[in-house]
Amino acid sequence: MDEVPGAFALSPAFHQIDAQEEAEDELGRAIPEHVIAQLDERLHLIGTSYERGGWTSGDYARMYAAYYRIVRDTGRRPEEAARLKRGCVKWVDGKPTLIYDNLKRRRYGRRLPITEATARDIEAWEKDLSVLPVRDLGKEWLFSAPGQNRTLRGHMSAHHFSSKVFRTWVNRIPALLGEGLDDEGDPIPLDRSEITLYGLRHAYAQRHADAGVAVDHLRELMDHREIDTTMGYFKVSLERKRKAVESVAPLTTDRHGNSRGYSDALAYEGQTVAVPYGGCSELLRVGHRSGDGPWGATDETPGLLIEMSDVSTTLSVFSLATDRVTPVRSR
Structure with a gap:
């Protein structure tokens, strides 16, 4: 290699590999509305036998149910919902608005219009939380983590909810049916592996697209930079x-x-x-x-x-x- 001229060597000043921008969102599949309806009917099955820090299993179940409804109704990323703060609902001219942080793109203090029913769910859980014992580290969070953890995180882990709580709950439901019938006329069971927590965000986009919301307006609701990203969320x-x-x-x-x-x-x-x-x-x-016949005039x-x-x-x-x-x- 000593015979190779120096002009052929890589120089940081002239040879740089283009950096690939990180994907703005995860790709996935929207949970169909009829499946969400089945999940809602079995929401009482969500929960855990875990008790700690003065919290009962019923307290955890109420927190998990409230978290699921917020992700379902607001379409926020699971981590963004887990990091909501107390008092995140603001009323402007009699209409509720959710204040959240877009962690993916580091855009903080974002505002999302929500329904009054969703606002009442958030405020009801916040009222229940006010009488529960919470560590100083978790007093600012809507979904506080009452137990100790190694990362000194004061709020609930979205990853833990998705991989443990949500998955256990979905598998616990006796029957989840898909669309259509089989050859015998019986309902087709749904593949439970297709039901993911992030699929609720896709369902939020699909629901608004089916309602006729313009794609540029939907992009704002999803808080995307590019319309192409939003279009990948619905069919x-x-x-x-x-x-x-x-x-x-x-x-x-x-x-x-x-x-x-x-x-x-x-x-x-x-x-x-x-x-x-x-x-x-x-x-x-x-x-x-x-x-496969030929084309006819x-x-x-x-x-x-x-x-x-x-x-x-x-x-x-x-x-x-x-x-x-x-x-x-x-x-």
């Missing part, structure tokens, strides 16, 4: 796709400029057949040329050929007339 539902098709249908025209859209959704369903990515109104084409082809011939004739006549015209110079 466009079939119902919204259908509404989009129906809104554009009246504007659809044929080659003559006549309207070809369907103003009535029922009429569209009755005169079309389901195909991948939508519906097709040319039933014979679907019936005879589906599968539509009914518009003969008309288009006639129009092309007319245009070609018009251009020829125009060209011939232009060649025979002698320009007249003005004096």
